[in-house]
Amino acid sequence: MSQSKPGGGRGAVIDAVLRWRELSILVVALILVAYFEAANTDFLLSDASLQNLSQFVAPAAIIACGEIMLMIGGEIDLSAGMVFALTPFVMHFAHQAGVPLLPAVVLALIASALIGLCNGLITVTLLVPSFITTLGTNFLLNGVTLTLSHGTPVEAPEDPIFAAIFGNWGYSEIIWAVAVVAVMHTVLRRTRWGLHTIAAGANPVGASEAGIRVNRLKIGNFMLAAVLAGLTGVLESFRISSIDPQAGGNSIMFLAVAAGVIGGTPLAGGSGTILGGLIGAFVLGVLSDGFTLIGVNAFMFNIILGAAILAAMLFNIHVGRLRRLGAMR
Amino acid sequence: MTQPVSATVPEALRAEGIVKRFGPLTALSGVSLTLRQGEILGILGDNGAGKSTLMKILTGFVPPTEGKLFVHGEEVALRSVDHARSLGIECVYQDLALANSLSVYHNLFLNREILYPGPFRLLNNRAMRRQAEACLEQIGVHIPSVTLPVERLSGGQRQAIAVARAVNSKARVLLLDEPLAAMGAREAGLIIDLILRLKAAGGLSIIMIMHNYAQALEIADHIVLMQRGQVTYENRAESTSVEELMEIVRREYRVVRNE
Ligand SMILES: Nc1ncnc2c1ncn2[C@@H]1O[C@H](COP(=O)(O)OP(=O)(O)OP(=O)(O)O)[C@@H](O)[C@H]1O
Ligand SMILES: [Mg+2]
Numbered sequence: 001m002s003q004s005k006p007g008g009g010r011g012a013v014i015d016a017v018l019r020w021r022e023l024s025i026l027v028v029a030l031i032l033v034a035y036f037e038a039a040n041t042d043f044l045l046s047d048a049s050l051q052n053l054s055q056f057v058a059p060a061a062i063i064a065c066g067e068i069m070l071m072i073g074g075e076i077d078l079s080a081g082m083v084f085a086l087t088p089f090v091m092h093f094a095h096q097a098g099v100p101l102l103p104a105v106v107l108a109l110i111a112s113a114l115i116g117l118c119n120g121l122i123t124v125t126l127l128v129p130s131f132i133t134t135l136g137t138n139f140l141l142n143g144v145t146l147t148l149s150h151g152t153p154v155e156a157p158e159d160p161i162f163a164a165i166f167g168n169w170g171y172s173e174i175i176w177a178v179a180v181v182a183v184m185h186t187v188l189r190r191t192r193w194g195l196h197t198i199a200a201g202a203n204p205v206g207a208s209e210a211g212i213r214v215n216r217l218k219i220g221n222f223m224l225a226a227v228l229a230g231l232t233g234v235l236e237s238f239r240i241s242s243i244d245p246q247a248g249g250n251s252i253m254f255l256a257v258a259a260g261v262i263g264g265t266p267l268a269g270g271s272g273t274i275l276g277g278l279i280g281a282f283v284l285g286v287l288s289d290g291f292t293l294i295g296v297n298a299f300m301f302n303i304i305l306g307a308a309i310l311a312a313m314l315f316n317i318h319v320g321r322l323r324r325l326g327a328m329r
Numbered sequence: 330m331t332q333p334v335s336a337t338v339p340e341a342l343r344a345e346g347i348v349k350r351f352g353p354l355t356a357l358s359g360v361s362l363t364l365r366q367g368e369i370l371g372i373l374g375d376n377g378a379g380k381s382t383l384m385k386i387l388t389g390f391v392p393p394t395e396g397k398l399f400v401h402g403e404e405v406a407l408r409s410v411d412h413a414r415s416l417g418i419e420c421v422y423q424d425l426a427l428a429n430s431l432s433v434y435h436n437l438f439l440n441r442e443i444l445y446p447g448p449f450r451l452l453n454n455r456a457m458r459r460q461a462e463a464c465l466e467q468i469g470v471h472i473p474s475v476t477l478p479v480e481r482l483s484g485g486q487r488q489a490i491a492v493a494r495a496v497n498s499k500a501r502v503l504l505l506d507e508p509l510a511a512m513g514a515r516e517a518g519l520i521i522d523l524i525l526r527l528k529a530a531g532g533l534s535i536i537m538i539m540h541n542y543a544q545a546l547e548i549a550d551h552i553v554l555m556q557r558g559q560v561t562y563e564n565r566a567e568s569t570s571v572e573e574l575m576e577i578v579r580r581e582y583r584v585v586r587n588e
Contacts, residue, residue: 190451190454191449191450191451191452192440192442195431195435195439195442199435199439202430202431203427205426206424206427207426209390209422209424209426210439211409211440212439270429271430
């Protein structure tokens, strides 16, 4: 069967780096942890800072799962942060109207799925680039949320056990995040849905010629991304016991996209990794908390974050090109 | 002009009066052709003659504006690629329809994946890997590993994978859109060998779109020449020559220029 191994020594190294893309970013994460641990002995080993870290990582990681599925298909959802803000209000109003808490959450998630459906339909059937579609829905949803809430926060529904499960207990959010990542990783790597999402991102015409219904996949992934953003919004509102119309927003959306990119998912489509997204979110969390603990200000964090995104993109593009060169030899 | 084909050989695929319009543009204006069982039908023609469009109609990817299709003598209205596949019609498109970032075996099984039984319907990667190896072995395609992403393969290897994918699904009619395009002599030779081996194995009828007249006459049993959305000439391969085909095309150019 085998003739010769592709590439030589360098090709093999690049292969290994690519196969273990998640591993290389994990190494970065561990180095950062070691550094901050050395600089501040309390960094990871105290309960408070662990909780703090996990509560930073979880929302970014959950939203990143949806963004990564979209990015693999060559799309993006800029409205995720606004879905995040709106969804808990839908839950709040449903609950106020007498719907029990769990069905109210389900209702709110269905509402976010419908927003995703709109994003998807506009993008796919009207051929508007998703960057534009979701830029529009971003502003639109923000306006809707501010109008509905009159711009003021409300208290999250009171139900201690429910609240604890849905984000109020210190580690419940990170458990949700890990569960979502596990499910989405399996969906991406081990199901037809995931495989077809990659195929459609790599070669949309080819995928549809092979009989894959590309549009349906895309719309599904928009709905998925919106539901995950909505779920995160619900979790966060229970965590802080308050539903804030200004919560989430563009910063959480960009953080999630950054987590995906740093984790090894290029925006170009055709490839991506969910696990990488989790690790990317972890790296961002470590940077953010680490800088806070050693007393570097938030501005520094943004500088480092920007540099990290650029470095990750350069790495992706450059290694991809080296690999293609390897193939040509 | 048309030579009678051996009427004793049953037909595998027949198109009758196929018309295709894209808005104001008429890509095909009444194309009829017949593919006989076990034969290779070579379609020649200039860029934009409508060859790929005809191919996509035969695979159910594009619906015809008018016209009828017969598969093994029975009239069918192809609803989708999956429908055509269920009738044993497989196609290798001009753009190959491979997903470059996916492995060879995932490409071989694209949209026909082997799944584990059970509620989650997970991909059975191991089974696909094994069957992909067996399939490539059987048709004599050699690549370093089926786990390589397709983007790591050469043009000829990629074409071979695309052909293997079509054959892998028990195709009875195989449609190939310019399988030798942009290929060096050695790689083209490998693909020609592969196609002739598949034909010799029996049970397969093949339509091939080609640009090289000499190659077409060498491989095909029957030749169809398409120009501006029509079949302008057809003949048995042994009864025509490169010179005759060139002359017809040249005459066409004169007509176009004088119009
Ligand atoms: N989806 C489409 N929409 C509009 N016009 C189309 C479409 N597909 C093909 N055409 C037009 O139909 C005509 C025939 O195209 P087709 O691709 O079938 O040619 P071809 O014979 O395969 O050419 P080539 O040798 O370059 O592959 C061209 O004028 C093309 O622009
Ligand atoms: Mg063509």
